[in-house]
Amino acid sequence: MEQRALICIGCPMGCRLEVTIENSQVVDVTGQSCKIGNTYAVKECTNPTRILTTTVEVENGYPEVASVKTERDIPKGKLLECVKELKKIKLTAPVHIGDIVLEDIANTGVRVVVTTNCDLVDK
Amino acid sequence: MQEFDLVIIGGGPAGLAAAVAAKEQGIENLLILERENKLGGILNQCIHNGFGLQVFKEELTGPEYADRFINLVKEKKIRYKTNTMVIDLSKDKLITAVSKTDGILTIQAKAIILAMGCRERPRGALNIPGARCAGIFTAGTAQKFVNIEGMMPGKNLVILGSGDIGLIMARRMTLEGAHVNAVVELMPYSAGLTRNIVQCLDDYEIPLKLSHTVTNIVGKDRLEGVYIAPVDENRKPILAEEEYIPCDTLLLSVGLLPENELSKKASVKLSPITGGAEVDEGRETNVDGIFACGNVLHVHDLVDNVTEESYIAGKAAVKYLKGLRIQSDRIEVKAKDGARYVVPKYINPRNIEKSLDLSFRVKDIYKDHYLSVYFDDSRAIHHKRKIMAPGEMQTVKITSEMLNAHSLCSEISIVIEKE
């Protein structure tokens, strides 16, 4: 049996949750003031996910880096691996919102797309 | 000299939404002035997601949110000038601006909307003792370096202040390979959203040191480290417990201040609490025909609220231009016991069609307290709220029925009550 302390992000109350985990299953949650706290605790302890936002280098562009995001949330444990993979990529200006940077990042099955417009600049 | 019906100063989300609203209400002769080379304001550097849940019902990043409004401005053929900085403004609505291509411009406007946003409190506003060395930045400046210029301001950091920008930058710098030693917060609670504490600090095991402050800065040319110490209940550092953290960069995230130098030149009256203009329900200032919205008026947490407020200002400016605004018989709105400020400060009941939202902030964290609205001594609203925190702007709706029922009232007040 394992205990984990979490803060619920469901609303500004920020309830402090105590979660009991047995065989990778959530068996008890205390400290929540409403049901959202339960759902959050189960998700965070069994399959925590996040949207990743970062930047990718752009040749001859302004901004000099393009902001990007994963189209869906990805497993939290893969965030740093994804950033590393994106560091190897160099786009060429111009790039546009919605351009696809990668079809499947770090075997998550999730696409990475551009979230800003970078114009071509003469240097 | 050029002439316009409406000039909007600032092309961030506030200016863009105000312009779109004014155009939709039938004003053709309007112009947006923006000092940067691109519209969108500060959102262009806020590459994280979480914007637009209220306005677009989807989660967008900052640049994507800005782009939606930039596209609307272009579709509606609203005129704008970038690389144009307004340097002077008179109360007669005469604007002086400088631009790279046109030199000095003078523009006479019939109405003006101020949408210049806010800036970050610099170190000078804080009085931290110690060396004046390189390596100290505001969190927003660092955000611009990393997200726009693609440059890292440092590798080993301490962040002072737990405002949202500081929290977001703690995660951002970590993802870029830097080490964040700690986020140091003077107050016993964070100024940022819980979601950011969890997803920007806890996810990366970055310690949040509440009731702590930076007591000294060490370094010759470049920062070498900072001393931090816990503070007592009077926020005085307990120097016996001082601790040294070696670092090459200190980021400051210690609050935002509305950017009102221009407003002062036009004799716009500012609130000592918000640092923004004192406005009525249409966001019109004390100066006839000059309106304000967005962070220049009061600092917002969510850009969605900025957009809503700016629609109100845009529509009211059009009514003003058409001679349809009523200026008489205004009622003052006051923030009392527990409430720090409220916007708007004045209401002309005859300008209210159905209802009006009052935005306010509380002074402390209140759990299970009542939010009450009084018309003179009569309590018209008494709502229990699970939590009200200084970091989250609150709103309460008052209706035209309430205003009609208290038509002779001389003051409306917002009060936080235990029962």
Ligand SMILES: Cc1cc2nc3c(=O)[nH]c(=O)nc-3n(C[C@H](O)[C@H](O)[C@H](O)COP(=O)(O)OP(=O)(O)OC[C@H]3O[C@@H](n4cnc5c(N)ncnc54)[C@H](O)[C@@H]3O)c2cc1C
């Ligand atoms: C560094 C920083 C980071 C932030 N991060 C977040 C965040 O992550 N999430 C969030 O919801 N909110 C964030 N905010 C708050 C954010 O500012 C607002 O949500 C929103 O962008 C405010 O819109 P605005 O149009 O009022 O101001 P801004 O976006 O600041 O736009 C003001 C515009 O006016 C222009 N301007 C100013 N003075 C002049 C002049 N004299 N002449 C011509 N143009 C002028 C500026 O260049 C700018 O483009 C942040 C604020 C700052 C300062």
Ligand code: SF4
């Ligand atoms: S448990 Fe419910 S009340 Fe508590 S923070 Fe989560 S959503 Fe809010």
